[in-house]
Amino acid sequence: MTALHDIPAWAALLVAALVLIGSSLALIGSLGLLRLKSFYDRVHAPTLGATLGMASILSASILYFSLSQTRPVVHEILIGIFVTVTTPVTLLLLVQATLYRDRLEGRNPLAEKPAPGPQERG
């Protein structure tokens, strides 16, 4: 890792905080991938890193390169738009395929849940 460019102290601290927040969220999401029990629970976990984690690391990158090159560098927005558009599409297709495969094997994953109580219904 080479020497970092000179950026103001507040910006360095802000970039550090954003990177830490984003990587912690990605780590929590991937640990959820390990710990949750069924596929339908696990499909929610990585979206933590794919939404807020990605957004905070991208804004750290935008802030750092805009200040170190002294001009606005916003091409990271491309990744942001692309991932935000594509993540729901991929996960919906994947859950659709999983439901289809579960029904082919004669299992109904939605019937395995306990019956909702009176206060949850509606």
Add this chain to the structure above:
Amino acid sequence: MSGSVLLFALAVGQLFLALAMAAAAFRILRGPRAQDRVLAMDALYVNSMLLLLVFGIGSGTTLYFEAALVIGLLGFVATVALAKFLMRGEVIE
């Protein structure tokens, strides 16, 4: 002083993202069924994209941004193709 804080935060962020990739890789190895492995591969792609972005901040060049963009594009295509394969048994109908 703030520069060393930034260096430390970048190192910790890279460590966290590497651990996240390891967790996703473990789920790929262990995942009981095929859809678990595809989901873990999607998480692996996103985590490696974030790791490249953090590495790009540390190295100070914007070269790594393009690699991250390519990883994002290919990850989307790969996951959609695998989901279609799980659904239909073939990718291009």
